[in-house]
Amino acid sequence: xxxxxxxxxxxxxxxxxxxxxxxxxxxxxxxxxxxxxxxxxxxxxxxxxxxxxxxxxxxxxxxxxxxxxxxxxxxxxxxxxxxxxxxxxxxxxxxxxxxxxxxxxxxxxxxxxx
Amino acid sequence: xxxxxxxxxxxxxxxxxxxxxxxxxxxxxxxxxxxxxxxxxxxxxxxxxxxxxxxxxxxxxxxxxxxxxxxxxxxxxxxxxxxxxxxxxxxxxxxxxxxxxxxxxxxxxxxxxxxxxxxxxxxxxxxxxxxxxxxxxxxxxxxxxxxxxxxxxxxxxxxxxxxxxxxxxxxxxxxxxxxxxxxxxxxxxxxxxxxxxxxxxxxxxxxxxxxxxxxxxxxxxxxxxxxxxxxxxxxxxxxxxxxxx
Numbered sequence: 041x042x043x044x045x046x047x048x049x050x051x052x053x054x055x056x057x058x059x060x061x062x063x064x065x066x067x068x069x070x071x072x073x074x075x076x077x078x079x080x081x082x083x084x085x086x087x088x089x090x091x092x093x094x095x096x097x098x099x100x101x102x103x104x105x106x107x108x109x110x111x112x113x114x115x116x117x118x119x120x121x122x123x124x125x126x127x128x129x130x131x132x133x134x135x136x137x138x139x140x141x142x143x144x145x146x147x148x149x150x151x152x153x154x
Numbered sequence: 155x156x157x158x159x160x161x162x163x164x165x166x167x168x169x170x171x172x173x174x175x176x177x178x179x180x181x182x183x184x185x186x187x188x189x190x191x192x193x194x195x196x197x198x199x200x201x202x203x204x205x206x207x208x209x210x211x212x213x214x215x216x217x218x219x220x221x222x223x224x225x226x227x228x229x230x231x232x233x234x235x236x237x238x239x240x241x242x243x244x245x246x247x248x249x250x251x252x253x254x255x256x257x258x259x260x261x262x263x264x265x266x267x268x269x270x271x272x273x274x275x276x277x278x279x280x281x282x283x284x285x286x287x288x289x290x291x292x293x294x295x296x297x298x299x300x301x302x303x304x305x306x307x308x309x310x311x312x313x314x315x316x317x318x319x320x321x322x323x324x325x326x327x328x329x330x331x332x333x334x335x336x337x338x339x340x341x342x343x344x345x346x347x348x349x350x351x352x353x354x355x356x357x358x359x360x361x362x363x364x365x366x367x368x369x370x371x372x373x374x375x376x377x378x379x380x381x382x383x384x385x386x387x388x389x390x391x392x393x394x395x396x397x398x399x
Contacts (some may be wrong), residue, residue, distance in 0.1 A: 068269060
Protein backbone atom coordinates (compact mmCIF):
# COMPACT_ATOMS: atom_id res chain seq x y z
CA UNK A 41 0.00 0.00 0.00
CA UNK A 42 1.21 3.51 -0.71
CA UNK A 43 0.24 6.89 0.65
CA UNK A 44 -2.08 7.63 -2.24
CA UNK A 45 -4.66 5.00 -1.21
CA UNK A 46 -7.46 6.88 0.56
CA UNK A 47 -7.75 6.10 4.27
CA UNK A 48 -4.22 4.73 4.46
CA UNK A 49 -2.82 8.19 3.68
CA UNK A 50 -4.73 9.65 6.64
CA UNK A 51 -3.64 6.82 8.94
CA UNK A 52 -0.05 7.39 7.79
CA UNK A 53 -0.26 11.12 8.55
CA UNK A 54 -1.92 10.43 11.91
CA UNK A 55 0.72 7.94 13.07
CA UNK A 56 3.95 9.23 11.48
CA UNK A 57 2.89 12.88 11.74
CA UNK A 58 0.53 13.58 14.60
CA UNK A 59 1.61 10.92 17.09
CA UNK A 60 5.32 11.46 16.35
CA UNK A 61 5.03 15.16 17.22
CA UNK A 62 2.41 15.24 19.98
CA UNK A 63 4.23 12.62 22.09
CA UNK A 64 7.01 15.17 22.61
CA UNK A 65 4.58 17.97 23.41
CA UNK A 66 2.91 15.80 26.06
CA UNK A 67 6.28 14.85 27.56
CA UNK A 68 7.06 18.57 27.61
CA UNK A 69 3.92 19.27 29.66
CA UNK A 70 4.83 16.51 32.12
CA UNK A 71 8.40 17.85 32.46
CA UNK A 72 7.34 21.51 32.54
CA UNK A 73 4.78 20.84 35.28
CA UNK A 74 7.65 19.84 37.58
CA UNK A 75 9.77 22.92 36.90
CA UNK A 76 9.67 25.96 39.18
CA UNK A 77 9.73 29.26 37.36
CA UNK A 78 12.85 30.59 39.04
CA UNK A 79 14.83 27.33 39.08
CA UNK A 80 18.23 26.64 37.56
CA UNK A 81 16.73 23.55 35.87
CA UNK A 82 14.28 25.73 33.94
CA UNK A 83 17.17 27.97 32.92
CA UNK A 84 18.89 24.91 31.44
CA UNK A 85 15.71 23.78 29.64
CA UNK A 86 15.36 27.30 28.25
CA UNK A 87 18.95 27.21 26.98
CA UNK A 88 18.48 23.80 25.29
CA UNK A 89 15.17 24.85 23.69
CA UNK A 90 16.71 28.08 22.35
CA UNK A 91 19.82 26.31 21.02
CA UNK A 92 17.61 23.73 19.25
CA UNK A 93 15.60 26.45 17.52
CA UNK A 94 18.82 28.30 16.67
CA UNK A 95 20.21 25.13 15.04
CA UNK A 96 17.05 24.87 12.91
CA UNK A 97 17.53 28.54 11.89
CA UNK A 98 21.17 27.99 10.92
CA UNK A 99 20.26 24.96 8.81
CA UNK A 100 17.48 26.83 7.00
CA UNK A 101 19.96 29.58 6.09
CA UNK A 102 22.96 27.37 5.20
CA UNK A 103 21.14 24.40 3.62
CA UNK A 104 17.86 25.71 2.18
CA UNK A 105 15.54 23.73 -0.11
CA UNK A 106 13.71 24.87 -3.26
CA UNK A 107 14.75 27.97 -5.17
CA UNK A 108 17.37 29.07 -2.63
CA UNK A 109 19.26 25.79 -3.02
CA UNK A 110 20.77 27.30 -6.19
CA UNK A 111 21.56 30.68 -4.61
CA UNK A 112 25.14 31.41 -3.47
CA UNK A 113 25.94 30.99 0.22
CA UNK A 114 27.51 34.46 0.47
CA UNK A 115 24.23 36.06 -0.58
CA UNK A 116 22.21 34.30 2.14
CA UNK A 117 24.75 34.86 4.92
CA UNK A 118 25.39 38.42 3.71
CA UNK A 119 21.67 39.25 3.75
CA UNK A 120 21.31 37.97 7.32
CA UNK A 121 24.46 39.85 8.42
CA UNK A 122 23.20 43.09 6.87
CA UNK A 123 19.78 42.60 8.49
CA UNK A 124 21.47 41.99 11.86
CA UNK A 125 23.67 45.10 11.49
CA UNK A 126 20.65 47.31 10.72
CA UNK A 127 18.69 45.67 13.56
CA UNK A 128 21.38 46.59 16.12
CA UNK A 129 22.09 50.07 14.69
CA UNK A 130 18.48 51.23 14.49
CA UNK A 131 16.71 50.59 17.76
CA UNK A 132 16.51 46.79 17.62
CA UNK A 133 13.13 46.69 15.90
CA UNK A 134 12.52 43.17 14.49
CA UNK A 135 10.52 44.42 11.48
CA UNK A 136 13.42 46.69 10.39
CA UNK A 137 15.99 43.89 10.55
CA UNK A 138 13.70 41.41 8.78
CA UNK A 139 12.78 43.86 5.99
CA UNK A 140 16.47 44.69 5.39
CA UNK A 141 17.51 41.05 5.17
CA UNK A 142 14.67 40.12 2.80
CA UNK A 143 15.23 43.21 0.61
CA UNK A 144 18.95 42.38 0.36
CA UNK A 145 18.15 38.80 -0.63
CA UNK A 146 15.55 39.88 -3.22
CA UNK A 147 17.98 42.40 -4.77
CA UNK A 148 20.76 39.83 -4.85
CA UNK A 149 18.55 37.18 -6.47
CA UNK A 150 17.37 39.70 -9.05
CA UNK A 151 20.93 40.84 -9.77
CA UNK A 152 22.03 37.21 -10.23
CA UNK A 153 19.24 36.70 -12.76
CA UNK A 154 16.83 34.44 -10.82
CA UNK B 155 -14.76 39.00 41.63
CA UNK B 156 -18.09 37.30 40.92
CA UNK B 157 -18.49 34.54 38.42
CA UNK B 158 -20.10 36.54 35.61
CA UNK B 159 -17.30 39.11 35.60
CA UNK B 160 -14.83 36.30 35.59
CA UNK B 161 -16.35 34.66 32.52
CA UNK B 162 -16.55 37.94 30.67
CA UNK B 163 -12.95 38.70 31.37
CA UNK B 164 -11.90 35.20 30.23
CA UNK B 165 -13.75 35.73 26.97
CA UNK B 166 -12.06 39.09 26.52
CA UNK B 167 -8.60 37.55 26.97
CA UNK B 168 -9.47 34.73 24.56
CA UNK B 169 -10.40 37.46 22.08
CA UNK B 170 -7.12 39.28 22.70
CA UNK B 171 -5.30 36.01 22.00
CA UNK B 172 -7.29 35.65 18.76
CA UNK B 173 -6.17 39.13 17.72
CA UNK B 174 -2.62 37.80 17.79
CA UNK B 175 -3.44 36.55 14.29
CA UNK B 176 -2.90 40.15 13.15
CA UNK B 177 0.71 40.21 14.29
CA UNK B 178 4.00 40.09 12.44
CA UNK B 179 4.80 36.50 13.53
CA UNK B 180 1.38 35.19 12.43
CA UNK B 181 1.71 37.01 9.11
CA UNK B 182 5.15 35.54 8.48
CA UNK B 183 3.98 32.05 9.42
CA UNK B 184 1.13 32.35 6.92
CA UNK B 185 3.62 33.33 4.22
CA UNK B 186 5.65 30.25 5.18
CA UNK B 187 2.51 28.14 4.76
CA UNK B 188 2.11 29.57 1.27
CA UNK B 189 5.60 28.21 0.64
CA UNK B 190 4.58 24.85 2.13
CA UNK B 191 1.57 24.75 -0.21
CA UNK B 192 3.82 25.10 -3.23
CA UNK B 193 6.02 22.27 -1.89
CA UNK B 194 3.07 19.88 -1.41
CA UNK B 195 1.44 20.88 -4.70
CA UNK B 196 4.68 20.08 -6.51
CA UNK B 197 4.87 16.76 -4.63
CA UNK B 198 1.36 15.88 -5.81
CA UNK B 199 -0.17 15.42 -2.35
CA UNK B 200 -3.96 15.98 -2.48
CA UNK B 201 -5.17 19.19 -0.85
CA UNK B 202 -7.42 17.36 1.67
CA UNK B 203 -4.39 15.54 3.04
CA UNK B 204 -2.39 18.77 3.25
CA UNK B 205 -5.17 20.43 5.28
CA UNK B 206 -5.43 17.34 7.52
CA UNK B 207 -1.66 17.41 8.03
CA UNK B 208 -1.70 21.10 8.91
CA UNK B 209 -4.22 20.54 11.70
CA UNK B 210 -2.78 17.28 13.03
CA UNK B 211 0.97 17.85 12.89
CA UNK B 212 1.10 21.65 12.96
CA UNK B 213 4.89 22.05 13.36
CA UNK B 214 6.16 23.11 9.93
CA UNK B 215 9.61 21.41 9.99
CA UNK B 216 7.94 18.11 11.03
CA UNK B 217 5.51 18.42 8.11
CA UNK B 218 8.31 19.09 5.63
CA UNK B 219 10.04 15.91 6.82
CA UNK B 220 6.75 13.95 6.70
CA UNK B 221 6.14 15.09 3.12
CA UNK B 222 9.64 14.16 2.03
CA UNK B 223 9.21 10.70 3.64
CA UNK B 224 5.90 10.24 1.80
CA UNK B 225 7.49 11.29 -1.49
CA UNK B 226 10.45 8.95 -1.13
CA UNK B 227 8.07 6.07 -0.37
CA UNK B 228 9.47 5.50 3.12
CA UNK B 229 7.70 2.95 5.34
CA UNK B 230 5.57 3.94 8.30
CA UNK B 231 8.27 3.10 10.86
CA UNK B 232 10.99 5.06 9.05
CA UNK B 233 8.72 8.09 8.61
CA UNK B 234 7.67 7.92 12.27
CA UNK B 235 11.32 7.83 13.37
CA UNK B 236 12.35 10.75 11.13
CA UNK B 237 9.46 12.93 12.25
CA UNK B 238 9.99 11.98 15.92
CA UNK B 239 13.66 12.95 15.79
CA UNK B 240 12.80 16.31 14.26
CA UNK B 241 10.18 16.92 16.95
CA UNK B 242 12.14 16.15 20.10
CA UNK B 243 12.83 19.89 20.30
CA UNK B 244 9.12 20.42 21.04
CA UNK B 245 9.65 18.85 24.47
CA UNK B 246 12.00 21.46 25.96
CA UNK B 247 10.03 24.21 24.20
CA UNK B 248 6.78 23.11 25.85
CA UNK B 249 8.59 22.49 29.13
CA UNK B 250 9.91 26.07 29.11
CA UNK B 251 6.48 27.50 28.26
CA UNK B 252 4.35 25.54 30.76
CA UNK B 253 5.72 27.27 33.91
CA UNK B 254 4.88 30.64 32.27
CA UNK B 255 1.32 29.61 31.41
CA UNK B 256 -0.06 27.68 34.34
CA UNK B 257 -1.32 28.66 37.75
CA UNK B 258 -1.39 26.22 40.66
CA UNK B 259 -4.97 25.32 39.65
CA UNK B 260 -4.52 24.76 35.90
CA UNK B 261 -5.60 21.16 35.13
CA UNK B 262 -2.98 19.02 33.38
CA UNK B 263 -5.43 17.77 30.71
CA UNK B 264 -5.91 21.36 29.58
CA UNK B 265 -2.15 21.87 29.24
CA UNK B 266 -1.89 18.57 27.34
CA UNK B 267 -4.58 19.77 24.92
CA UNK B 268 -3.06 23.22 24.47
CA UNK B 269 0.44 21.82 23.96
CA UNK B 270 -0.73 20.67 20.52
CA UNK B 271 -0.73 24.30 19.38
CA UNK B 272 2.94 24.79 20.24
CA UNK B 273 5.32 25.07 17.30
CA UNK B 274 8.16 27.54 16.79
CA UNK B 275 5.99 30.56 15.88
CA UNK B 276 3.42 30.07 18.63
CA UNK B 277 6.25 29.46 21.09
CA UNK B 278 8.15 32.60 20.15
CA UNK B 279 4.91 34.64 20.22
CA UNK B 280 3.86 33.17 23.59
CA UNK B 281 7.25 33.62 25.26
CA UNK B 282 7.17 37.27 24.15
CA UNK B 283 3.56 38.15 24.96
CA UNK B 284 2.37 35.87 27.77
CA UNK B 285 4.36 37.68 30.50
CA UNK B 286 2.31 40.83 29.77
CA UNK B 287 -0.94 38.95 30.52
CA UNK B 288 -2.22 38.52 34.11
CA UNK B 289 -1.24 35.02 35.20
CA UNK B 290 -4.77 33.65 35.67
CA UNK B 291 -5.63 34.68 32.07
CA UNK B 292 -2.54 33.31 30.33
CA UNK B 293 -3.99 29.89 29.47
CA UNK B 294 -7.09 31.47 27.90
CA UNK B 295 -4.96 34.00 26.01
CA UNK B 296 -2.71 31.27 24.60
CA UNK B 297 -5.72 29.11 23.68
CA UNK B 298 -7.24 32.02 21.74
CA UNK B 299 -4.03 32.60 19.85
CA UNK B 300 -3.05 28.96 19.22
CA UNK B 301 -6.46 27.70 18.09
CA UNK B 302 -7.04 30.69 15.80
CA UNK B 303 -3.59 30.37 14.24
CA UNK B 304 -4.06 26.66 13.41
CA UNK B 305 -7.60 27.17 12.06
CA UNK B 306 -6.56 30.17 9.94
CA UNK B 307 -3.67 28.26 8.40
CA UNK B 308 -5.88 25.24 7.61
CA UNK B 309 -8.23 27.55 5.69
CA UNK B 310 -5.29 29.31 4.06
CA UNK B 311 -3.84 25.99 2.86
CA UNK B 312 -7.21 24.86 1.48
CA UNK B 313 -7.55 28.07 -0.54
CA UNK B 314 -3.98 28.89 -1.57
CA UNK B 315 -3.07 25.33 -2.64
CA UNK B 316 -4.85 25.89 -5.96
CA UNK B 317 -2.97 29.07 -6.82
CA UNK B 318 0.67 28.39 -5.98
CA UNK B 319 1.64 26.30 -9.00
CA UNK B 320 3.70 28.98 -10.71
CA UNK B 321 5.20 31.51 -8.32
CA UNK B 322 8.08 33.70 -9.56
CA UNK B 323 11.34 32.26 -8.15
CA UNK B 324 12.38 35.45 -6.34
CA UNK B 325 9.07 35.49 -4.44
CA UNK B 326 9.40 31.79 -3.57
CA UNK B 327 12.98 32.33 -2.34
CA UNK B 328 12.01 35.32 -0.18
CA UNK B 329 9.04 33.42 1.31
CA UNK B 330 11.37 30.63 2.35
CA UNK B 331 13.93 33.05 3.79
CA UNK B 332 11.40 34.94 5.93
CA UNK B 333 11.10 32.10 8.42
CA UNK B 334 14.72 31.87 9.66
CA UNK B 335 15.21 35.65 9.58
CA UNK B 336 12.04 36.25 11.55
CA UNK B 337 12.92 33.60 14.16
CA UNK B 338 16.35 35.18 14.68
CA UNK B 339 15.09 38.75 15.13
CA UNK B 340 12.20 37.73 17.30
CA UNK B 341 14.12 35.46 19.68
CA UNK B 342 16.77 38.14 20.22
CA UNK B 343 14.12 40.82 20.69
CA UNK B 344 11.96 38.83 23.12
CA UNK B 345 14.73 37.33 25.30
CA UNK B 346 14.13 38.13 28.96
CA UNK B 347 16.87 35.90 30.34
CA UNK B 348 20.56 36.44 29.54
CA UNK B 349 21.04 32.72 28.91
CA UNK B 350 18.86 33.02 25.77
CA UNK B 351 21.40 35.24 23.95
CA UNK B 352 24.24 32.83 24.69
CA UNK B 353 22.15 29.79 23.71
CA UNK B 354 21.12 31.45 20.45
CA UNK B 355 24.76 31.99 19.45
CA UNK B 356 25.84 28.49 20.51
CA UNK B 357 22.92 26.92 18.62
CA UNK B 358 23.70 28.88 15.44
CA UNK B 359 27.26 27.57 15.49
CA UNK B 360 26.29 24.11 16.77
CA UNK B 361 23.70 23.44 14.04
CA UNK B 362 26.14 23.42 11.09
CA UNK B 363 28.94 21.93 13.21
CA UNK B 364 26.91 18.84 14.15
CA UNK B 365 25.42 18.65 10.66
CA UNK B 366 28.99 18.19 9.48
CA UNK B 367 29.89 15.70 12.25
CA UNK B 368 26.70 13.63 12.70
CA UNK B 369 24.00 14.70 10.22
CA UNK B 370 21.30 12.32 11.53
CA UNK B 371 21.24 13.88 14.99
CA UNK B 372 22.47 17.39 14.25
CA UNK B 373 19.57 19.43 15.65
CA UNK B 374 19.29 17.32 18.79
CA UNK B 375 23.01 17.44 19.54
CA UNK B 376 23.28 21.14 18.76
CA UNK B 377 20.44 21.75 21.23
CA UNK B 378 21.71 19.50 24.00
CA UNK B 379 25.44 20.24 23.73
CA UNK B 380 25.12 23.89 22.64
CA UNK B 381 22.36 24.61 25.15
CA UNK B 382 24.18 22.96 28.04
CA UNK B 383 27.41 24.83 27.24
CA UNK B 384 25.47 28.10 26.96
CA UNK B 385 23.80 27.47 30.31
CA UNK B 386 27.17 26.64 31.89
CA UNK B 387 28.93 29.72 30.48
CA UNK B 388 26.12 32.08 31.49
CA UNK B 389 26.01 30.60 34.99
CA UNK B 390 29.76 31.05 35.34
CA UNK B 391 29.46 34.73 34.35
CA UNK B 392 26.54 35.25 36.70
CA UNK B 393 28.42 33.76 39.65
CA UNK B 394 31.56 35.74 38.88
CA UNK B 395 29.52 38.94 38.79
CA UNK B 396 27.89 38.07 42.11
CA UNK B 397 31.30 37.42 43.70
CA UNK B 398 32.76 40.60 42.18
CA UNK B 399 29.88 42.81 43.31
